[in-house]
Amino acid sequence: MSNIIDRRLNGKNKSAVNRERFLRRFKAQIKEAVGKAIKGRSITDIDSGESVSIPVKDISEPTFHHGRGGRSDQVHPGNEEFIRGDRINRPQGGGAGGGGGKASNEGEGEDDFAFQLSREEFMNVFFEDLALPNLIKTQLMGIEEMKSVRAGYTNDGTPANISIVRSLRGALARRVAMAAPTLRQLREAEEDLDTLLESDADNGPEVRERRKRIHALRDKINRIPFIDPYDLRYNNRVKQPKPTSQAVMFCIMDVSGSMDESKKDMAKRFFILLYLFLQRNYEKIEVVFIRHHTSAVEVSEQDFFHSRESGGTVVSSALNLMHDIVQKRYANRDWNIYAAQASDGDNWDSDSANCGRIMQESLLPWCQYFAYIEITQGEPQNLWYEYLKVAEHYKHFAMQKIGSPADIYPVFRELFKRQPATR
Amino acid sequence: MKPISTGSEWTFDLIERYDAAIREIAHGEFHLDTYPVQLEIITAEQMMDAYSSVGMPVNYQHWSFGKHFVQTEKGYKRGQMGLAYEIVINSNPCIAYLMEENTMTMQALVIAHAAYGHNSFFKGNYLFRTWTDASAIIDYLVFAKQYISRCEERYGIDAVEELLDSCHALMNYGVDRYKRPQKLSLAEEQARQVERENYLQLQVNDLWRTIPRREKDGASQAAPRFPPEPQENILYFIEKSAPLLEPWQREIVRIVRKVAQYFYPQRQTQVMNEGWATFWHYTLMNRLYDKEMLTDGAMMEFLQSHTNVVYQPPVTARWYNGINPYALGFAMYQDIKRICEAPTDEDREWFPDIAGTPWRPVLEFAMKNFKDESFISQYLSPKLIRDFRFFAIRDDDHDDKLEVSAIHDEQGYQMIRSKLSEQYNLGSREPNIQVWSVNVRGDRSLTLRHTRHNRKPLDEASAQEVLKHVARLWGFGVKLESVDSDGTVQQRFDCHPEAAQASL
Numbered sequence: 055m056s057n058i059i060d061r062r063l064n065g066k067n068k069s070a071v072n073r074e075r076f077l078r079r080f081k082a083q084i085k086e087a088v089g090k091a092i093k094g095r096s097i098t099d100i101d102s103g104e105s106v107s108i109p110v111k112d113i114s115e116p117t118f119h120h121g122r123g124g125r126s127d128q129v130h131p132g133n134e135e136f137i138r139g140d141r142i143n144r145p146q147g148g149g150a151g152g153g154g155g156k157a158s159n160e161g162e163g164e165d166d167f168a169f170q171l172s173r174e175e176f177m178n179v180f181f182e183d184l185a186l187p188n189l190i191k192t193q194l195m196g197i198e199e200m201k202s203v204r205a206g207y208t209n210d211g212t213p214a215n216i217s218i219v220r221s222l223r224g225a226l227a228r229r230v231a232m233a234a235p236t237l238r239q240l241r242e243a244e245e246d247l248d249t250l251l252e253s254d255a256d257n258g259p260e261v262r263e264r265r266k267r268i269h270a271l272r273d274k275i276n277r278i279p280f281i282d283p284y285d286l287r288y289n290n291r292v293k294q295p296k297p298t299s300q301a302v303m304f305c306i307m308d309v310s311g312s313m314d315e316s317k318k319d320m321a322k323r324f325f326i327l328l329y330l331f332l333q334r335n336y337e338k339i340e341v342v343f344i345r346h347h348t349s350a351v352e353v354s355e356q357d358f359f360h361s362r363e364s365g366g367t368v369v370s371s372a373l374n375l376m377h378d379i380v381q382k383r384y385a386n387r388d389w390n391i392y393a394a395q396a397s398d399g400d401n402w403d404s405d406s407a408n409c410g411r412i413m414q415e416s417l418l419p420w421c422q423y424f425a426y427i428e429i430t431q432g433e434p435q436n437l438w439y440e441y442l443k444v445a446e447h448y449k450h451f452a453m454q455k456i457g458s459p460a461d462i463y464p465v466f467r468e469l470f471k472r473q474p475a476t477r
Numbered sequence: 478m479k480p481i482s483t484g485s486e487w488t489f490d491l492i493e494r495y496d497a498a499i500r501e502i503a504h505g506e507f508h509l510d511t512y513p514v515q516l517e518i519i520t521a522e523q524m525m526d527a528y529s530s531v532g533m534p535v536n537y538q539h540w541s542f543g544k545h546f547v548q549t550e551k552g553y554k555r556g557q558m559g560l561a562y563e564i565v566i567n568s569n570p571c572i573a574y575l576m577e578e579n580t581m582t583m584q585a586l587v588i589a590h591a592a593y594g595h596n597s598f599f600k601g602n603y604l605f606r607t608w609t610d611a612s613a614i615i616d617y618l619v620f621a622k623q624y625i626s627r628c629e630e631r632y633g634i635d636a637v638e639e640l641l642d643s644c645h646a647l648m649n650y651g652v653d654r655y656k657r658p659q660k661l662s663l664a665e666e667q668a669r670q671v672e673r674e675n676y677l678q679l680q681v682n683d684l685w686r687t688i689p690r691r692e693k694d695g696a697s698q699a700a701p702r703f704p705p706e707p708q709e710n711i712l713y714f715i716e717k718s719a720p721l722l723e724p725w726q727r728e729i730v731r732i733v734r735k736v737a738q739y740f741y742p743q744r745q746t747q748v749m750n751e752g753w754a755t756f757w758h759y760t761l762m763n764r765l766y767d768k769e770m771l772t773d774g775a776m777m778e779f780l781q782s783h784t785n786v787v788y789q790p791p792v793t794a795r796w797y798n799g800i801n802p803y804a805l806g807f808a809m810y811q812d813i814k815r816i817c818e819a820p821t822d823e824d825r826e827w828f829p830d831i832a833g834t835p836w837r838p839v840l841e842f843a844m845k846n847f848k849d850e851s852f853i854s855q856y857l858s859p860k861l862i863r864d865f866r867f868f869a870i871r872d873d874d875h876d877d878k879l880e881v882s883a884i885h886d887e888q889g890y891q892m893i894r895s896k897l898s899e900q901y902n903l904g905s906r907e908p909n910i911q912v913w914s915v916n917v918r919g920d921r922s923l924t925l926r927h928t929r930h931n932r933k934p935l936d937e938a939s940a941q942e943v944l945k946h947v948a949r950l951w952g953f954g955v956k957l958e959s960v961d962s963d964g965t966v967q968q969r970f971d972c973h974p975e976a977a978q979a980s981l
């Protein structure tokens with residue numbers, strides 16, 4: 055007799071460990087690919103897997119094998135026209151009769167070993183540079199938050215969830231229902247007995263027999279269990295997605311001549327992180343891109359990251375524009391407003407005081423959160439000091455000087471600590 | 478008899494009934510000798526898992542398995558390739574996987590093919606009998622997996638991974654081709670492993686003892702040759718003699734070597750093994766049909782996939798990819814049966830021993846006592862050479878053109894037979910590289926020697942890469958010489974351990 059075993063329910067991801075080993079080994083290449091992908095992708099599209107390719111020679115496992123040359127004989131099937139002694143030109147490219155296995159290595163698409171990173175793996179690599187605490191990572195990667203609500207009763211569950219009132223009510227009903235026919239018989243038997251006793255005839259054996267029956271019926275009623283597993287009812291709770299609302303995210307960036315590609319790349323990571331955070335907490339997110347030098351304009355994401363301007367910097371122009379847009383489009387209380395501003399700290403001297411004022415008077419009261427990063431290696435300039443004053447008064451204003459991607463996270467520390475607003 | 482089933486859906490009950498029917502024919506009518514059968518139903522994902530750990534239900538962890546997994550998954554998801562219908566494990570009981578997606582007919586085919594065909598081959602063929610221990614392999618792999626993950630905890634994943642990389646590069650050189658292995662149970666293996674660690678280290682130290690020896694007779698004595706004879710099993714040599722390896726590293730080398738040894742017979746019997754399984758699924762399914770236990774529809778479905786399996790595209794076809802082992806093997810067993818039952822004059826001349834004798838014992842003998850190479854040189858008949866229209870091509874680098882050296886005619890039969898047999902000789906397919914000597918008194922460098930066959934050189938790029946791995950294991954410099962048949966060195970490779978460490 056053969057053994058037949060159903061293994062379908064056994065874990066299917068036995069190779070997950072090996073896959074993870076594989077990713078671990080080629081981390082450098084994968085990181086590079088992810089870095090490229092982040093540059094190439096739109097902020098709103100950051101949250102999906104990515105196809106990564108690694109040069110085949112990097113991942114090959116070498117073994118000894120013969121090179122071309124020497125003498126070899128190969129037998130092939132399907133001779134159509136050859137007779138012994140025929141001489142044939144060597145085919146171009148591959149060694150004739152080089153065997154099937156080798157020839158296929160020359161096919162196209164073999165230069166790179168391409169494979170798909172899952173969304174989770176992609177995010178892991180992305181988060182790696184940012185030095186996020188683990189809790190935040192799960193928060194960002196997790197699916198939308200659920201809250202558990204009561205939803206009636208069920209027949210099974212854990213003992214902790216037993217609803218006593220319901221269970222006992224059920225038990226009572228069952229007892230009544232189960233006892234009803236017996237009770238009726240009992241009543242009849244008792245009446246029977248009474249009539250017998252009232253009649254004076256000597257019918258001792260019959261009376262005894264009736265009594266026995268009454269006794270048996272009572273016993274039967276007593277045997278009905280007080281409570282039965284069948285009666286148990288459990289409080290039922292179901293998960294419901296938390297009510298979410300909408301948010302708008304302002305990305306403000308200085309695009310004056312001093313902001314080079316690497317600074318923009320850093321800024322992009324900063325914007326992505328805020329976007330990811332918002333995405334977890336709000337169902338609908340709009341993103342507004344404002345770039346500025348001496349004057350500010352609202353642009354598409356493409357223009358935002360990829361065009362370069364020259365000239366001086368007037369930060370207040372961007373803040374004013376943001377204020378206008380907020381008033382025009384997002385003034386009702388349905389919108390949660392978040393803003394992220396990236397700059398290299400340059401500003402026209404007398405403008406900085408202006409910025410502080412606009413920020414305090416017309417922006418911060420509307421915003422859930424406003425984060426400012428200064429991407430620079432040098433000394434902070436007057437805008438920084440102006441903003442420091444603002445930060446003293448407003449808890450939902452965060453600022454940070456950034457040299458490497460790992461510095462980005464502290465900006466959001468406060469934000470991630472808070473419960474997401476659900477107004 | 479009534480057909481066992483009429484629809485295409487399978488159920489556990491049906492599988493059981495098909496299995497019983499097939500077993501009755503296999504054991505009762507054809508006297509196939511098999512290990513007990515264990516059929517496991519798995520999903521496509523699990524099949525991919527099984528693929529990537531070379532079919533074994535347990536295996537140690539290594540990135541290369543992950544690579545295979547990623548590759549398979551990619552191919553499968555894009556629909557570029559289907560999964561094999563079956564994987565069968567040479568163990569006792571013999572485990573055969575059935576994929577849940579398959580129809581009932583396909584399940585029956587797989588049962589006949591794997592659980593009775595391959596199974597009886599594993600149990601009967603002399604290579605498997607000598608080299609593998611079906612009852613111990615799973616236990617051994619469990620031991621290997623645990624041991625390696627303990628090493629990872631203790632010495633770090635990177636150290637273990639590096640070592641495994643190097644061992645894998647030499648895996649084909651980790652087998653004994655001539656010596657017989659001993660069989661061990663798991664318990665003995667574990668007990669001996671600790672003992673071995675200590676003992677081995679002692680031995681190695683002994684080998685490299687630096688106490689100066691007294692010169693005998695004043696005469697300058699030639700340094701004793703080490704090893705005294707060339708060694709074919711490079712991994713074994715490294716396990717026993719590499720000076721710098723830690724005991725745990727030696728054990729891991731040993732594990733890789735054992736696994737390589739276990740798979741060695743499979744690599745030598747591809748045509749025979751697949752041919753045998755195909756022959757039996759064909760025979761058994763036909764018997765089922767004769768007994769009216771299969772419907773016409775099921776038979777058509779079976780025949781369609783059978784024909785696909787044994788199709789041999791001609792050399793001119795764009796998708797020609799060498800000789801299909803299923804096609805050749807199946808045709809050969811069928812042909813042997815034909816020679817037994819209805820021999821022609823030609824067969825009587827070529828196969829006087831078997832022509833006209835009962836086919837079952839002849840087939841059994843052929844399955845048990847050969848490997849691909851000898852099987853072909855013994856049983857490839859002129860008729861098959863004609864049927865396949867085989868021809869041999871000689872590729873000689875001293876000649877500016879290729880030459881057709883034989884075709885399917887009277888003069889060509891012997892030649893084609895021997896060339897085809899040679900083509901399946903692992904010994905000539907893989908470069909013959911052996912441990913040649915160790916410079917015991919000087920820089921401790923290890924010299925490997927490649928003996929050329931038909932003047933075939935080593936592939937330079939890969940040889941240089943592998944040599945780095947050898948150097949990492951050996952710990953000192955490693956040289957590789959490729960030597961012509963007249964003893965002149967044609968290629969030289971050299972690798973220093975520091976260089977190896979830096980570039981691997």
